[in-house]
Amino acid sequence: MPELPEVETIKNRLVNLVVGKPIVNIQVLRDKSFRGDPDKLIGLQFIKVTRRAKIINFHLAQNIDQSKNFGLSNLLIHLKMTGQLIYVDENTKVGGGHPTADWVNDLPSKHTRVIIQFVDKSNLFFNDMRVFGWVWLMDKDLVEQEFSKYGPDINDPSLGLAYLIASLKNRRIPIKQAIMDNKVIAGVGNIYASEALFVAGVHPQRPANSLREEEMSKLFIAMQKVIDRSIKLGGTTFDGKYVGVDGFAGGFQNELQVYGQNNKQCPNCGSLIKRIKLGGRGTFFCERCQS
DNA sequence: AATTATGTTGCGGT
DNA sequence: AACCGCAACATAAT
Numbered sequence: 001m002p003e004l005p006e007v008e009t010i011k012n013r014l015v016n017l018v019v020g021k022p023i024v025n026i027q028v029l030r031d032k033s034f035r036g037d038p039d040k041l042i043g044l045q046f047i048k049v050t051r052r053a054k055i056i057n058f059h060l061a062q063n064i065d066q067s068k069n070f071g072l073s074n075l076l077i078h079l080k081m082t083g084q085l086i087y088v089d090e091n092t093k094v095g096g097g098h099p100t101a102d103w104v105n106d107l108p109s110k111h112t113r114v115i116i117q118f119v120d121k122s123n124l125f126f127n128d129m130r131v132f133g134w135v136w137l138m139d140k141d142l143v144e145q146e147f148s149k150y151g152p153d154i155n156d157p158s159l160g161l162a163y164l165i166a167s168l169k170n171r172r173i174p175i176k177q178a179i180m181d182n183k184v185i186a187g188v189g190n191i192y193a194s195e196a197l198f199v200a201g202v203h204p205q206r207p208a209n210s211l212r213e214e215e216m217s218k219l220f221i222a223m224q225k226v227i228d229r230s231i232k233l234g235g236t237t238f239d240g241k242y243v244g245v246d247g248f249a250g251g252f253q254n255e256l257q258v259y260g261q262n263n264k265q266c267p268n269c270g271s272l273i274k275r276i277k278l279g280g281r282g283t284f285f286c287e288r289c290q291s
Numbered sequence: 292a293a294t295t296a297t298g299t300t301g302c303g304g305t
Numbered sequence: 306a307a308c309c310g311c312a313a314c315a316t317a318a319t
Contacts, residue, residue: 003298032314078299080299081297082315130315170306190298239297241297241298301311305310
């Protein structure tokens, strides 16, 4: 479910909640959701939480007890389509009557796949309805191998327009599919691809290598802008699927211009937003504003 | 009741 | 290489 802004939001909040707390227990309620030996996490603690592409990277401190040091350095979590990470502190129940967050007090739910319990009795719940996501305990080499599959993050400050142009010069697939290809750039999913193409005024079906440099530049800036704005608002929530670590919704859904807006008026010109299927994914755009 | 949709990615085939 | 379609799985909506 989440794209870069949602994962970034979760990561930023988790840093302050889980770092420095020894793990006292871990429950794996669905085997497929956990890769590696969960018991080897017990006694360890996270020293840092970062994000790469749509993956959250929990950096582990080495176990002081050498006999229990297995060289496992990182716990990676990919939320895929429906993953959630919900942090519940025993003392401070969250929600407080808020309609989108009360369910947090009733975890684990039937979609909870993994529970990490910390020394202070707080719990991190990994919920994942469709079970595409994973929690993966691994060593440094595997981390590198995993991340090497991705192109640079769209919000990487060192990423430049020249890279994007070079990577797409031989690609004839529709530009929307191209910017959603993680090997080209990482972090842009179905929502933000539609939104950025609208902002840039580029039709989603244009062959990637048919964009003029100016169009490519507009699109590049639009992607960064849309992603940045969504991070500021805590991501996009609808149908309650994506939520923050406290169970609350994000705010970018209120600023969506085309995604999910089919048959509504284009905020720009008033004509009706169209919806097509592109590469198997719902795609929203304005025929008049995007060419 | 069957079909279709869903915010992701990986695979196997052309 | 690039591209395409489908697969993993669960549920809600038409």
